[in-house]
Amino acid sequence: MGKSEVVPMPIHKQDSLYAGCKGAAFSLVDPVEEDEEYLEIPADMQLFENQVAGHMIKGKQYGMIKHKGTVLKPITKPKCGQREVEFYEEVSKASDETRRELKDFVPKYFGTVKVPIKGTEIDCIVLEDLTKHYKEPCVMDIKIGRRTWDPTATYEKIVNEEAKYQDSKRDLAFCIPGFQVYQIYNNQLAKFDKNYGKTLNKDTVPLALKTFLNAETSPPCRSLIVQFLASLWRIQMWARKQRTYHFYSSSLLLVYDARRLRELRKTDPKPILKLQRSTSLYRPLSLAVLNNEKISTGFSGQLTKEGPILRTPTSPTKLKQFDDYVAKNRSNNVWQKSIRTLKRTHSFQNDYDKDMQSKRQDYTYILDELCTEQKSELWATVKMIDFAHAFPAEKYQIDNNYLEGINNLIRLFEELLVESE
Numbered sequence: 001m002g003k004s005e006v007v008p009m010p011i012h013k014q015d016s017l018y019a020g021c022k023g024a025a026f027s028l029v030d031p032v033e034e035d036e037e038y039l040e041i042p043a044d045m046q047l048f049e050n051q052v053a054g055h056m057i058k059g060k061q062y063g064m065i066k067h068k069g070t071v072l073k074p075i076t077k078p079k080c081g082q083r084e085v086e087f088y089e090e091v092s093k094a095s096d097e098t099r100r101e102l103k104d105f106v107p108k109y110f111g112t113v114k115v116p117i118k119g120t121e122i123d124c125i126v127l128e129d130l131t132k133h134y135k136e137p138c139v140m141d142i143k144i145g146r147r148t149w150d151p152t153a154t155y156e157k158i159v160n161e162e163a164k165y166q167d168s169k170r171d172l173a174f175c176i177p178g179f180q181v182y183q184i185y186n187n188q189l190a191k192f193d194k195n196y197g198k199t200l201n202k203d204t205v206p207l208a209l210k211t212f213l214n215a216e217t218s219p220p221c222r223s224l225i226v227q228f229l230a231s232l233w234r235i236q237m238w239a240r241k242q243r244t245y246h247f248y249s250s251s252l253l254l255v256y257d258a259r260r261l262r263e264l265r266k267t268d269p270k271p272i273l274k275l276q277r278s279t280s281l282y283r284p285l286s287l288a289v290l291n292n293e294k295i296s297t298g299f300s301g302q303l304t305k306e307g308p309i310l311r312t313p314t315s316p317t318k319l320k321q322f323d324d325y326v327a328k329n330r331s332n333n334v335w336q337k338s339i340r341t342l343k344r345t346h347s348f349q350n351d352y353d354k355d356m357q358s359k360r361q362d363y364t365y366i367l368d369e370l371c372t373e374q375k376s377e378l379w380a381t382v383k384m385i386d387f388a389h390a391f392p393a394e395k396y397q398i399d400n401n402y403l404e405g406i407n408n409l410i411r412l413f414e415e416l417l418v419e420s421e
Contacts, residue, residue, distance in 0.1 A: 040117065047063060047064075065124070070110060072126055072127075073127060074117070074122050077388070080389065088109040098238075101238055102384075105234070105235050105383060105384045108128035109125075109127060112125055130253065130383060137256075138180060140255075141176070142251055144402050144406060145173060145402050146170065149162075149248060150249070150391060165198055172202055176200055177251075178196075179192050181258065183214065184214045185214075185217070215416070220416045231381055231383075240403060243397060246392070247399060248391070248401075252385070253382065255381055257380070
């Protein structure tokens, strides 16, 4: 990379402004700050402003640096850094199917480089910048797994890790250390740090996801949710069968462009069909309400030769409306049209892989259709990151700790997909 002139670069301090959760840090980022600290790094580099979690630049800790379309991740702990470098090297040179497939799920790796920081040569891992093509990158770091300490952890480390994000990890097997979102309604960048993430639980995590998706006051964008799910389902299917790695304290990085979302919201037509689903993870999606009809179809998710099995409303008023609705629509083929658009969630009680393959094909078609409609490339993705604690699988077993977190995250996004309809 060669030697470069070293110049001071500003680091903006952020005030904790969020009052919605006690002790939680939320910041509206102002592009101009009077109070600045300075860090000496090469002149052709700059701080990676889209970092939302991990080691920030504070004292002897170093944050990530942006350089010519890549992100440099400083190695602050030699053993952990070496383990992560070895992981990326293995994946980049993979010949086996598991690692070849995994290569698509992680950022592109460009080796390592030494960077002068504060006069000291620091080893850095060079990765692709997943935000480089986005005008207004919204980024969320989701740490996967209920257990975040690895097999080499000391007692003190275990105790420390177990105390972090307790509610979220206990109930969902994942936690949210931080995220940033360009808020469409006020055109401001909002950042939520680890203190905010520590207040989250199974009831408030869905609200945090909606905040990240710019869906606090309006339904989630269907195109955005489908793009995220397309990536999540692929990672989930890989995690269900791989027996090569066990991941501890590893994350999923969700990234999308708020500029594209803003443009889409201006032209997005009203959806024709609305879906709803039982909160159970094992039940299929069910047809619910046509937008121009405020009557539940009561579809149970089961079909017979005579047609769909319906759940009959218990209320007399709703029962009359329901009967009228069925009588009206039996004759105009609405069931056949609706059933073709019906999507099923996965079931762990049946042939999962066959069901997953069918579901992926179904939503791949929707994804292609969305891209065709927008006449442009995708603008949201999910990547697996942070492999300082990636270890060989124990006794050739599936990493259920990681898989459980993925499953629960997907369940929440599937529910958001239903709302987007």
